[in-house]
Amino acid sequence: MTTPSPLSALTTRNTRLFTLLLERELKKTGLRIGQLPVLQALQDGKTLNQKALADFADIEQPGMTTLLVRMERDGLIQREPDPTDRRSTLVTLTSDGQRKSRNIVPIMEHLTDIALKGFTPLERDILVTLLERINSSLKEQL
Known part of the structure; x- marks a missing residue:
């Protein structure tokens, strides 16, 4: 060898x-290293859909779904239906997510x-x- x-x-x-x-x-x-790309992408009040977050983090959609479920459970993000696309969800940081990301x-x-x-x-x-x-x-x- x-x-x-x-x-x-x-x-x-x-x-x-x-x-x-x-x-x-x-x-x-209260943060994890895997959350960093999402926190970075959503900083400064940005709102992105899950596909854009998966692309930014360079991970597959199922992995991003799991990550977002956990981050929502932990109160770091909130997800809402995209009013312009029923299949899409918009993601933003909560005030706690913004505070922790600082x-x-x-x-x-x-x-x-x-x-x-x-x-x-x-x-x-x-x-x-x-x-x-x-x-x-x-x-x-x-």
Whole structure:
């Protein structure tokens, strides 16, 4: 068995550690990591239908349905029939969902500061640039 390249091993490990820390911090606010795309898409009072949310989050419709049912149960979103399309449901954040979603950016910034502790501003900029180039190269393969 061959070992993974240092790049793939490191990025996998970094992603896992960041995700674990993010999940821990979000849990304190009553949020889950899987809810982030919906909260992001609906920020600033936006209203979207379920298909648009599934497209934004890049997940299948059945998975989005399950996620929205749970978020509605938890009081984060509200769903209403689309007056222009009977088959569609419009989704918005509740006031509690809006309030809780305001915690996301400070949490992400805090975790980023932890991850980049000791990095100079130039090193941070270089790292972001390199990661963007990697993402671009990988997207080309999809």
